Amino acid sequence: MALAIAAKDIRAELRSRTALLSAVVFAALVLVVFNFARDPTVLAATDLAPSVLWVTFALAAMVALNRAFTIEREHGALDGLLLAPVPRGALFGGKLLANLAFVGTVEAVTLPLFVLFFNVDLTDALPGIVAVTALATIGFVAVGTIFSAMAVRTRFAELMLPVLLLPFMVPPLIGAVQVTSRLLAGRPLSEMLGWLRLLALYDVVFVTLCTMAFSAVVDE
Amino acid sequence: MTGSEAAARALARRGLGISLAALAGLAAVYVLALGFTPVEARQGMAQKIFYLHVPAAWSALIAFSLVGVTSALYLWLHDPRLDRFAAASAEVGVAFSAVMLTTGPIWAKPIWGTWWTWDARLTLTLFLFFLFIGYLALRASVHDPAERARFSAVVGILGMLLVPFIHLSVYLFRTLHPQPIVLKPSAPSLPPEMLRTLLVSTLVFTLLYVGLVTLRYALALAEEARDEAADAG
Numbered sequence: 540m541a542l543a544i545a546a547k548d549i550r551a552e553l554r555s556r557t558a559l560l561s562a563v564v565f566a567a568l569v570l571v572v573f574n575f576a577r578d579p580t581v582l583a584a585t586d587l588a589p590s591v592l593w594v595t596f597a598l599a600a601m602v603a604l605n606r607a608f609t610i611e612r613e614h615g616a617l618d619g620l621l622l623a624p625v626p627r628g629a630l631f632g633g634k635l636l637a638n639l640a641f642v643g644t645v646e647a648v649t650l651p652l653f654v655l656f657f658n659v660d661l662t663d664a665l666p667g668i669v670a671v672t673a674l675a676t677i678g679f680v681a682v683g684t685i686f687s688a689m690a691v692r693t694r695f696a697e698l699m700l701p702v703l704l705l706p707f708m709v710p711p712l713i714g715a716v717q718v719t720s721r722l723l724a725g726r727p728l729s730e731m732l733g734w735l736r737l738l739a740l741y742d743v744v745f746v747t748l749c750t751m752a753f754s755a756v757v758d759e
Numbered sequence: 760m761t762g763s764e765a766a767a768r769a770l771a772r773r774g775l776g777i778s779l780a781a782l783a784g785l786a787a788v789y790v791l792a793l794g795f796t797p798v799e800a801r802q803g804m805a806q807k808i809f810y811l812h813v814p815a816a817w818s819a820l821i822a823f824s825l826v827g828v829t830s831a832l833y834l835w836l837h838d839p840r841l842d843r844f845a846a847a848s849a850e851v852g853v854a855f856s857a858v859m860l861t862t863g864p865i866w867a868k869p870i871w872g873t874w875w876t877w878d879a880r881l882t883l884t885l886f887l888f889f890l891f892i893g894y895l896a897l898r899a900s901v902h903d904p905a906e907r908a909r910f911s912a913v914v915g916i917l918g919m920l921l922v923p924f925i926h927l928s929v930y931l932f933r934t935l936h937p938q939p940i941v942l943k944p945s946a947p948s949l950p951p952e953m954l955r956t957l958l959v960s961t962l963v964f965t966l967l968y969v970g971l972v973t974l975r976y977a978l979a980l981a982e983e984a985r986d987e988a989a990d991a992g
Contacts, residue, residue, distance in 0.1 A: 693901050
């Protein structure tokens with residue numbers, strides 16, 4: 540059931556492609572801006588690389604999540620979805636999967652651009668970076684999914700989501716930046732284990748909680 | 760005057776009474792802290808701010824914990840009183856956090872030599888502050904009362920669970936904040952006069968919290984009564 544909903548969202552996205560394209564271009568622009576926000580004579584690109592990567596991911600995810608429920612809202616599609624005999628947990632799961640696919644695609648396009656613009660060598664660190672990106676993204680996209688379902692029903696929806704979501708991005712972001720910088724420096728796995736546990740725990744807690752709380756958001 | 764309006768008025772009077780008593784107590788705390796508590800040997804007069812900063816932090820913490828608890832209870836019981844209480848508590852908590860976040864740097868500048876540092880406890884309280892500003896902003900931007908109550912309860916619960924995560928992740932950056940000196944496993948390491956002043960001040964701030972929340976709760980009741988009257992009339 541969750542897969543069907545996710546498939547529906549992904550199909551709708553692939554047909555228009557505008558949102559995906561805009562989010563990717565947005566991420567590329569953030570990377571470019573970052574490059575000029577740094578004094579190259581003082582700060583080497585590699586010192587700043589982990590933070591740049593993660594701030595870009597976070598901002599791109601925010602833009603992506605903003606649209607997650609806007610489409611459903613526009614044509615009253617969410618009401619139709621809610622009338623269908625779908626368990627709310629599955630509905631949330633589907634929305635979460637679709638958002639993860641969307642954010643994941645943006646991240647997958649951003650990463651090569653990041654390597655290109657910042658001249659980072661990723662050959663050894665790539666599997667680790669992909670793993671930590673997945674680990675960090677799942678948690679904050681789960682929270683972002685439930686918040687975007689709320690935000691579309693408020694005034695100033697585009698502003699409400701970042702204000703609510705950014706505090707929740709802090710733990711995954713800190714963990715991801717720490718792990719990424721250690722990966723880029725070629726440190727052993729044992730030095731990252733604490734952070735990885737924290738990220739995994741965050742995912743478990745918030746995916747569970749958001750799944751349970753979702754019906755409180757959509758059901759009258 | 761309808762029944763609910765009268766109830767709101769009575770509650771507001773009680774809240775005002777408690778708040779005024781707490782403000783009088785606050786004046787007494789100033790006298791006690793400045794006149795009858797010894798000056799700390801190393802920090803000098805700057806340490807006096809401790810008697811406001813710590814109790815304010817205490818009240819803010821109570822406020823935010825109760826928002827989390829009442830939010831969880833609301834999703835379970837759907838009692839509008841819980842929602843009203845959570846809203847009142849969040850607003851008062853933001854006020855106390857503002858006191859805590861302003862008194863802290865004033866003390867930190869002469870003692871640490873810096874207004875702000877990204878220490879675990881400072882970062883945590885700053886994010887608590889942001890979190891509840893967001894909570895209040897959400898409340899302000901949802902029109903339907905039932906929807907507002909459900910949405911803010913979800914944010915309240917998620918926020919409560921976020922706190923240990925923020926704490927854990929910033930803690931790994933090491934911490935500069937003074938270690939606990941009262942609530943710790945061994946006996947408090949504070950001289951008895953200082954401890955007395957701190958306890959009195961904590962009591963006063965707790966009372967102030969109760970008074971302000973009661974007032975805010977009464978105001979919410981009055982607003983609801985007004986809206987109902989407007990709908991009926």
